[in-house]
Amino acid sequence: MAAQDQVDIISLSVTPNRRPPGVATFFNPIDMALLFEIMSRYTGTGERKLYKLLLARHALNDDTLVLMISIQFDLCWDSPLSNGPQKQPKASVQLVWSSYMDPFVIGFQLNPVPMQNPGIIIASKNDSKLAKEKTKCVCALLEWILIFLFYHIALRMKPAHPIVSVCLDYWNSLVLELFEPHQDWMTSFGPRHTASVAAGNHGIPVIVAGHHFGNASGMAPRSHIAVYKALYKSFGGFAADVVAAIDQAAQDGVDIISLSITPNRRPPGVATFFNPIDMALLSAVKVGIFVVQAAGNTGPSPTSMFSFSPWIFTVGAASHDRVYSNSIFLGNNVTIPGVGLAPGTDEKKLYKLILARHALNNDTSVADDMYVGECQDASKFNKTLIKRNLLMCSYSIRFVLGLSTIKRASETAKNLSAAGVVFYMDPFVIGFQLNPVPMQKPGIIIASTNDSKILMQYYNSSLEIDAVSKKIVQFGAVAGICGGLKANYGNSAPKVMYYSARGPDPEDTLPHEADILKPNLLAPGNFIWAAWSSVGTDSVEFLGENFALMSGTSMAAPHVAGLAALIKQKFPNFSPAAIGSALSTTASLFDKSGEPIMAQRSYASPELNQSPATPFDMGSGFVNASGALNPGLVFDSGYDDYMSFLCGINGSAPVVLNYTGQNCGLYNSTVYGPDLNLPSITISKLNQSRIVQRTVQNIAQNESYSVGWTAPDGVSVKVSPTHFSINNGERQVLSVLLNATLNSSVASFGRIGLFGNQGHVINIPISVMVKISSNTSTS
Known part of the structure; x- marks a missing residue:
């Protein structure tokens, strides 16, 4: 990728930790990649198949001519898709080649059948800016990462053509001789399912085993989809390939990235946020891309979350009615x-x-x-x-x-x-x-x-x-x-499914809890009908069918990705944080019967082991599509805020420099998690008292708001002002004082509500874990 970015000098401050095995030490991926680049420069072929050695690439810093390459441990990634007992275990994975494909790959020739699925339509080359400008596809068709292109989201006077690009990235896997084209290109078709959830065609009859189960539609059926493959059925995938796919998607100009994948363990280091995927996604957020990630199917234990960072919108799985x-x-x-x-x-x-x-x-x-x-x-x-x-x-x-x-x-x-x-x-x-x-x-x-x-x-x-x-x-x-x-x-839905990963968000591998709320939201993820490949083998029970019923947080994430596209259509100037705010503050807290949303607490007999959901189970609540399109107020934040947050982590300065090329001295390093302008307040350790501030912006008509709250157990809360009027486009600062009234290490939860006289209701969950009061009482 450095070659693609036209750097003039590559400086590698790295060496291998042992001599490469084989007939000669020269034959190793790094030396051979550099040899190929030197040869291509002199032969003038212009076809640089330079391998993705860099996990923490920054494709958005185009002015860099001398690129400092850093090699890091490559984490295995997997898809949090559950099809019950039919989910196959995946072996561990490691490194990959990039491959040139034909320009504007819209129908991957090795699996033609999925492209005929009635739930998915293929784009012509002239249907989007991406199809016009994309001349090389040096990445790959993500299997469990689906990067949804919602490029010209405004409605058109022509038929929608969602799939505009299909790319493949498999360099790490090829180097380790794990990639098997006959199997890995043909047998795994979860992306068709998740893609059609987000942007599948409208009103398509679902016929399975000769039975008609109704009609299906994607959340945003007129949106475009670009698909990037970096994970494979036989072995899973590597962070390097996922980063390459994210970089390519950012270069292609996507508006929303949906990742139905999670790492298979917590990243090592000073904080979980510092991993190649999350840092690549931070660069994507910097240029305005909204990022959605599945929470993972590692629930229901506390701190089972595998989506970490505040710039990523994490979605848990719920049942539907x-x-x-x-x-x-x-x-x-x-x-x-x-x-x-x-x-x-x-x-x-x-x-x-x-x-x-x-x-x-x-x-x-x-x-x-x-x-x-x-x-x-x-x-x-x-x-x-x-x-x-x-x-x-x-x-x-x-x-x-x-x-x-x-x-x-x-x-x-x-x-x-x-x-x-x-x-x-x-x-x-x-x-x-x-x-x-x-x-x-x-x-x-x-x-x-x-x-x-x-x-x-x-x-x-x-x-x-x-x-x-x-x-x-x-x-x-x-x-x-x-x-x-x-x-x-029925009326008992939605309900947090037992497999949906839970907070609190782990800040490191110990784990200490982060001051970030995870998950952010719930969406339908259980028993979801969507498009399927008739030759797909992820579920042999649906072999030969065009639709499948699947479960997992992988199914929940694209629901939110599709809705985010509709929000982006209505509010084209919304930042990624504003989109996330609209989704969060309007979420529902109750099921269809008007009772609090419940969370399943065990694998065995989950219906018999459940209790009211907390923000660590459901985030802000269950997605409310109509409410998210009319949020009233939004909480906004951006790249500089996230950088200040990262720089505030103890020992993070050299890591930030390594990933971003930027010095923490440029940022306010005293910004901590509770200080981020998020639509939630999460405090892992409340030592006596703390004041946090939130800034809201009115994106609707002029409105007057009253403020109410429910304090977490062991905490007193005071919000000021308690009433305010705000005109369209104006901002209002809210100050929240939290006092620990007893000593406790048991998490407790509260909520702040902003109630507008035009009908808008803004929901802000409060989560406080360890509480240390000035008295000696304990609990």
């Missing part, structure tokens, strides 16, 4: 709930239940009892016995590992002419969310081990067994499947 109810009615008048996108059996009939291992062919060995019990091979079973009956199959750890699939079991039931298929849960499978799976025949998955025991007890007690031969002579258990094709809508 649409559910697909499926159940099985037993002959003893017991009804058991389950999951499964499948039709029901004839309502007027009950069918015999036949356990798979009780219906084997005479020549079938029972040596692999678990395998045959999972119904993966129709040739193992007695078709005459199973025909027109319900086949009972075991859902074991093999499904979790991807060795067995619902799809194959359903095909077995179909080939045996079964009336339907029933999956009961192996008691060893706990802590996994079972997504509803499409089935052409009637079917159900009983997701609870307790409910599975009830089913098996009924089945076993209904068997008639010969006393002498011990053989089954009569199957007495009968049942009917109600079916789960019709969506039902």
Whole structure:
């Protein structure tokens, strides 16, 4: 990239920590990259395939001619996408080559099928500034990083064409011989899902397994998408490639970056903020790009957050009110709930239940009892016995590992002419969310081990067994499947999902808590319908389909990215911080029934282990699309504020210089987290008292506001002024005095509300962790 930036001199103040292995020490990535650059300068080819050696590049500092290169430890990154048990583990990853591709790559030729998906439209070369100006694509098609181009967001009098660029970045992976083109280009298609959530086409019928589940639309269907790939199915990805993709996106002029990825561990060093990805994103924010990141699927434990920095808008996953109810009615008048996108059996009939291992062919060995019990091979079973009956199959750890699939079991039931298929849960499978799976025949998955025991007890007690031969002579258990094709809508949503990562935001690896609220917001992330590749293998259950139902914070982030595009359309001069403010201050705190939003607290039986959500679970609350487009007041901040914050961290000056090339002496190094003009107040340690200030700007009509608040336990709060009038474009400073009234290390939460006489309500969450009062009381 230094070569692309036309530097004249490259100075490397680095050496390897050991001699490179191989036939000669000269054959190492750095020396060979430099050799290639020297050769290209002299041959005049102009085709510089210089490898991305620099993790902390600053593509936006175009006046630099002498570039100081620093090599840093490259962190592995992964996608916080959960498809229940079908999520495959990814091995660790490390370094990559960049590759030139054809100009304006709009249909990646190695996976043509996704480009035909009705939920995604491909752009022509003349549809955007990006397509006109982009002459080389020296990056790559991000797999779990989707960088959404909302370039000309204003509505046009022509059809929308969201995808304007597809690029590939795989240098680190290639160097380490981890990149496998036949697998990594073809098999993983999560980006189609997340891209269509943000900017998919409008009103597209969702047809899966022959069933119509309604119509789908993206959040901002007329926006453009540029896709950059830096992570791969077989091994994950590296920070170097992600940074290269971010740099390329910034050069291409994107307005919003959506990252459905997180690191696989906390970055080492003086603070978690100082990592290559976050610092590259800070440069992106500097030029006006709004950055959205998934919180990660590492919840529900406290401090499980893997999105760290205040310039990044972090999104957690919540449920929504649409559910697909499926159940099985037993002959003893017991009804058991389950999951499964499948039709029901004839309502007027009950069918015999036949356990798979009780219906084997005479020549079938029972040596692999678990395998045959999972119904993966129709040739193992007695078709005459199973025909027109319900086949009972075991859902074991093999499904979790991807060795067995619902799809194959359903095909077995179909080939045996079964009336339907029933999956009961192996008691060893706990802590996994079972997504509803499409089935052409009637079917159900009983997701609870307790409910599975009830089913098996009924089945076993209904068997008639010969006393002498011990053989089954009569199957007495009968049942009917109600079916789960019709969506039902409840009032207990939204709810923080158990897997959604939680705050407080860790400042370092110990971890100490940062004075930054994470997550920032909740958005729908559970059971999300969106576009899919028919050849994608991220979920074998949706193989051959154009849509898939997926779960994870990866699904939540693009909801916010799409909404951010609509905000940017309405308020084109909004800074990234102002967009984040509009999303945060208007968030909802209550579910559909008017009760406080709940948060699931455990993997096991999450519905039975929940309590009211705190800001460390949900940030400011659940996204409110209409409110975010009419925020009234906004909190703004910018690059200099974030730099002052970074420079205020103890021991950060040399790290800041290394990443940004700027000296902390240029900034006010006394700005701490609570002093940033954020739409929240977070204090990790309140020592007696503290005053923080917030500045709001009116972007609506003239309005008068009254101020109210609820103080956190163990803290007194006073806000001044308590009333103010503010005209359009004007600013108002709010002073907040917080006093610790007792000693406590238990986090407590409060809230400040600004109530306008024109209907605007501004929500500011307060979070205080350690409290040290001037008296000696404890708690």
